[in-house]
Amino acid sequence: MGAVEFSRLNLIVLVVYLSALVWIGLRLAGKQRSTEDFFLGGRRMPWLAVGVSMFASLTSASSFLGVPGVAFRENISMVVLGLVSPLVAPLLILIFYPFYRQLQVTTAYEYVDLRYGRAARLCVAGLFCLARMGWLGVVIYSPALALSVMTGIGLYPAIFLMGIIATAYATAGGLSAVIWTDVLQFALLAGGALWVAVALMHGVPGGVAQIMAVAGETARLDVWQWQLKWFEMTALGAALSYLFQLMQDYGTDQVSVQRLLSVRDARGMAKAAILNSLIDLVLMNVLLFVGLGLFAYFQSFPERLAEGVTGDGILAYYIIHALPDGVSGLLITAILAAAMSSLDSGINSLSSVIMNDFIKPFRRQAVSSRSEVKLARTLTLVLGVFAIGAACYTVRIGEILKAASAFLSLFGGPVLSLFLLGMLTRRAHFRGWILGTLPSLGVSVWLQNWTEVHFIHYFPIAFGISFGLGYLASTLIPGPRARPELTLWGRPPMKL
Numbered sequence: 001m002g003a004v005e006f007s008r009l010n011l012i013v014l015v016v017y018l019s020a021l022v023w024i025g026l027r028l029a030g031k032q033r034s035t036e037d038f039f040l041g042g043r044r045m046p047w048l049a050v051g052v053s054m055f056a057s058l059t060s061a062s063s064f065l066g067v068p069g070v071a072f073r074e075n076i077s078m079v080v081l082g083l084v085s086p087l088v089a090p091l092l093i094l095i096f097y098p099f100y101r102q103l104q105v106t107t108a109y110e111y112v113d114l115r116y117g118r119a120a121r122l123c124v125a126g127l128f129c130l131a132r133m134g135w136l137g138v139v140i141y142s143p144a145l146a147l148s149v150m151t152g153i154g155l156y157p158a159i160f161l162m163g164i165i166a167t168a169y170a171t172a173g174g175l176s177a178v179i180w181t182d183v184l185q186f187a188l189l190a191g192g193a194l195w196v197a198v199a200l201m202h203g204v205p206g207g208v209a210q211i212m213a214v215a216g217e218t219a220r221l222d223v224w225q226w227q228l229k230w231f232e233m234t235a236l237g238a239a240l241s242y243l244f245q246l247m248q249d250y251g252t253d254q255v256s257v258q259r260l261l262s263v264r265d266a267r268g269m270a271k272a273a274i275l276n277s278l279i280d281l282v283l284m285n286v287l288l289f290v291g292l293g294l295f296a297y298f299q300s301f302p303e304r305l306a307e308g309v310t311g312d313g314i315l316a317y318y319i320i321h322a323l324p325d326g327v328s329g330l331l332i333t334a335i336l337a338a339a340m341s342s343l344d345s346g347i348n349s350l351s352s353v354i355m356n357d358f359i360k361p362f363r364r365q366a367v368s369s370r371s372e373v374k375l376a377r378t379l380t381l382v383l384g385v386f387a388i389g390a391a392c393y394t395v396r397i398g399e400i401l402k403a404a405s406a407f408l409s410l411f412g413g414p415v416l417s418l419f420l421l422g423m424l425t426r427r428a429h430f431r432g433w434i435l436g437t438l439p440s441l442g443v444s445v446w447l448q449n450w451t452e453v454h455f456i457h458y459f460p461i462a463f464g465i466s467f468g469l470g471y472l473a474s475t476l477i478p479g480p481r482a483r484p485e486l487t488l489w490g491r492p493p494m495k496l
Contacts, residue, residue: 010329025169038174047268051275053182057345061143061338071291073311082284089277096251125357137390143339167384185337192334200293351379413462429479436470
C-alpha cells in the first residue's frame, strides 16, 4: 500500500483534533490538589463519561483496524465478544466492584494486600506493570505504522506525535483529562466506524442485502459451532475465552478499575459497566459489518484493490483510496484517537500502581499532598517517555508484538484466578496460588510454543489450571483463613 498525498483539508481536521486534546489537558491542569484528584478525579467523575472511557481505553487502534480485517479475511467469529460482554457486566457488578467501593481503594491490588498480604500485592502489581509496559509500545507502534503510510508522515515522527501529546495532557490533567479526552476520542472512533459502514452500504451494488449475501456465500457467517475444537476457533471456544478475558480486563485490570473507582457512587459504577458492555456489543458488530462490507466492495470492484493489501490493512486502504478529503481525514483521526486513548490510559494507570502499590506502602514519613501530586506527574511523564522509546524499539524488533500479546495471555489467567479465589473462598492463600500458578505458566509456555492449539484457548486454560490447582493446594496445605468480609460470603451487599 503506497502513501497518498495528505490533503490540506485532512491536515486541518487532524490539527483541530490534536489542538482540542491539548486544550482539554490545559483546562484541567492545576486542579489536582491530591493524588486522589490526580488518579481518581476526586471520585466525582460522571458515570456516562466513565463508561465511554472504559471502552475507549481498552479498544486500541489495532482493534479498530484489526476487527474488520478478521471479518474480511476469515469470518465474524469475534461477534461472540460483543455478545458475551453484557453477560459479564452483572458478574462484575455483583462480585468484583463491591469490594473496591466498600474498601475505598485506589488500585485493585490494594484488595489483594488486604486479602493475602503485601507479598501478593507486590507480585500482582508487578505483573500488571510488566504486561502494560510491553503493551504501551505496541499500542503506539501499530497505529503509527498505519498513519505513516496513510498520511506520508514518517514512522518515527508519527510515534513521537502521538506519544508527546498524550503524555502532555495526561501529565497536566491526570485521570480527569484522560477520561474527557477519551470521550472525544470515542466520539471520533464510533462516528468513523458508522461513517464507513454507511459508505459501504451505498458503495456496494445491492447495498446491505448484497453484503450479507456475499458473506453467506463465502462462509463468513458460518461461525455458530457450539463445540470445542482445540485447533480452531468456534463460537463456544470464543465465548468461554472472552468470558474470562473480559472479567480480567474489566474486573481486575487497573486500567478499567481505576475508572470505576472515580465514579461518585455504587450505582454509577454499575451504570458505567452496563454502558460499556452495550457499547462493546454495538461497536463490535459495526466493525465486523465493516469488514464484511469491505469484502463485498472489493469483490464488486476487484480492480480497485492493490496487490499485497492484507486483511489488517484493508480498512486503512479503503479510507485513503475510496473516501473523499475531509472524510478520510476524519477517519485517520479516528485511528489516531483509538491509539491515544489506549496510551493515555496505560501511562496514567501505571503511574497510579507504581505510586500506590510500590512507593506509598514503604514510606516512613508523611509527604505533603502537593509533593505527591508532583511525583505523580513526574511518573506519568517518565512513563510517557518510556512508551515512546518502547514503540521505537518495536520498530526494530517486530516480533515483540507477538511476544507482548503472549505475555498478557500468560499472566492474565493466573491474576484473575488470584482475585476469584480470594473473593469466593476463605480457604485460599497466596502459597496455594503460587503452587497452582507455576504449572499454569509451564502449560501456557508449552501450548504457545510447541503445539498447534488455537490461541483462543490460552487464557481459559491458564486460568483453569491456576484456579483449580491453587484451590487444591490451599486445601491441602494449612494456611491463614481470610476475614469473612473480604469474601463474597461475608461481604455486606453493595447498595445500588
